Amino acid sequence: xxxxxxxxxxxxxxxxxxxxxxxxxxxxxxxxxxxxxxxxxxxxxxxxxxxxxxxxxxxxxxxxxxxxxxxxxxxxxxxxxxxxxxxxxxxxxxxxxxxxxxxxxxxxxxxxxxxxxxxxxxxxxxxxxxxxxxxxxxxxxxxxxxxxxxxxxxxxxxxxxxxxxxxxxxxxxxxxxxxxxxxxxxxxxxxxxxxxxxxxxxxxxxxxxxxxxxxxxxxxxxxxxxxxxxxxxxxxxxxxxxxxxxxxxxxxxxxxxxxxxxxxxxxxxxxxxxxxxxxxxxxxxxxxxxxxxxxxxxxxxxxxxxxx
Ligand code: G1P
Numbered sequence: 001x002x003x004x005x006x007x008x009x010x011x012x013x014x015x016x017x018x019x020x021x022x023x024x025x026x027x028x029x030x031x032x033x034x035x036x037x038x039x040x041x042x043x044x045x046x047x048x049x050x051x052x053x054x055x056x057x058x059x060x061x062x063x064x065x066x067x068x069x070x071x072x073x074x075x076x077x078x079x080x081x082x083x084x085x086x087x088x089x090x091x092x093x094x095x096x097x098x099x100x101x102x103x104x105x106x107x108x109x110x111x112x113x114x115x116x117x118x119x120x121x122x123x124x125x126x127x128x129x130x131x132x133x134x135x136x137x138x139x140x141x142x143x144x145x146x147x148x149x150x151x152x153x154x155x156x157x158x159x160x161x162x163x164x165x166x167x168x169x170x171x172x173x174x175x176x177x178x179x180x181x182x183x184x185x186x187x188x189x190x191x192x193x194x195x196x197x198x199x200x201x202x203x204x205x206x207x208x209x210x211x212x213x214x215x216x217x218x219x220x221x222x223x224x225x226x227x228x229x230x231x232x233x234x235x236x237x238x239x240x241x242x243x244x245x246x247x248x249x250x251x252x253x254x255x256x257x258x259x260x261x262x263x264x265x266x267x268x269x270x271x272x273x274x275x276x277x278x279x280x281x282x283x284x285x286x287x288x289x290x291x292x293x294x295x296x297x298x299x300x301x302x303x304x305x306x307x308x
Contacts, residue, residue: 002144002207004124005048005095007039008111010056010102011129015255024059025255026129031268035254036062037091038135039127044094046140048125052118053099054111066097107226113216121210123147126229128204130255132263136270137249140205146181147207150243153236155184156205157244158251162193168201169230171244180248183241189223189230200244202230203251212236 013025020028026036043051053062069088076085102114112126125140133139139156147154157171169189173182187202188195206229215232222228236242252263265282268274 001047002123002125002147003048004050004052004119004122005043006052006054006112006115006119006124006126007036007129008054008102008108008126009036009059009062009129010054010105010111012105013255016257016260024062026059026062027065028254028260030132030254030260030264031271031274034065035129035132036065038132039129040066040094040097042127042133042135042140043125045135045138046125046144048140048144049095051095051097052115053097054102054114055099056102056105063097063099066091066094068092105226107221107224107228109216109219109227109229109232112229113213113227116213116216119210119213123207123209126204126206126208130253131204132252132254132267133203133205133247134250134266134270139245139247139249143205143207143245146243146245151209152240153209153212153233153242154207155233155242155244156203156247157182157184157200158203158247159199160201162199164201165193165196165199166190168203169228169233170196170198171200171202172197173200173244174241180246182244182246184233184237184244185241186237187230187234189228200246203247205247206233 009024009026011025013020016025016028019025027034029035030038040051053059055062072088073085076088098118100114100118102111115124125144127140143154143156155171160168167190169187170191171182171184172186173184176183182200186197188197212232215235216227216229219227219232219235222231233242250266252266253259254263265278268278
């Protein structure tokens with residue numbers, strides 16, 4: 001049974017500056033929940049109740065978010081704010097949170113290696129905080145079940161456009177009889193479009209055996225002079241193919257500013273308490289934008305607006 005998850009949360013969040021100057025990027029809210037809460041809830045839904053944060057200096061508030069806060073709880077209880085109280089206390093029950101420091105930013109592979117002692121020989125999931133998978137889909141559950149069925153490392157894959165290929169680890173795959181399931185025979189970290197064996201990109205969900213740690217210890221720095229998880233997985237894939245599962249749910253890269261905004265709008269639109277009003281407003285907003293965009297200029301010609 002897979003019970004453990006490792007969440008690398010040591011990054012500086014430079015892609016999200018200035019918002020992340022004083023606030024860890026994992027605490028930026030998507031609607032009313034910090035991004036990290038979506039990940040820990042995803043773990044809990046998949047039965048992973050032991051969550052290890054790989055952190056760095058200035059990230060202690062991440063653990064606080066999942067801790068009990070007796071002062072706040074007492075204040076909410078005395079005011080009869082039961083709904084708010086449930087929102088706060090429920091967080092501590094999602095999972096047992098552990099943490100370990102990554103002293104230097106030496107790469108994703110190095111961050112995962114920091115979990116070796118806590119994880120031991122167990123299989124575990126890795127969830128990257130920039131990737132939010134729509135909470136309505138049991139995708140991580142499927143990955144865990146696939147690992148339990150095959151005994152192989154399982155990696156989430158997504159088809160990306162050519163322009164995006166150099167941003168991801170890219171897989172060489174063979175088809176299987178199972179829908180959206182592949183055998184991965186090779187991987188390459190952030191190739192050029194010409195070097196890339198496919199358009200199937202790794203997105204930030206992995207279910208790995210404890211044996212990955214021994215491989216990571218022997219993995220030299222790769223792209224960007226960092227120890228790459230992709231390179232260690234490549235070593236495993238050369239011994240025996242890994243399993244790739246194509247994500248069949250919306251996925252957002254919230255480290256990207258537009259990705260963050262679209263995640264916020266989509267997640268709010270799905271919420272029964274916010275969705276109907278938000279969608280009604282969006283329709284009015286878009287109609288107004290169309291009206292302005294189609295506006296007639298001083299010369300009487302239709303204003304074409306920006307061409308991009
Ligand atoms: C990491 C991995 C890369 C993967 C990506 C998914 O890169 O190294 O293989 O495709 O996450 O988001 P990063 O985005 O941290 O540079």
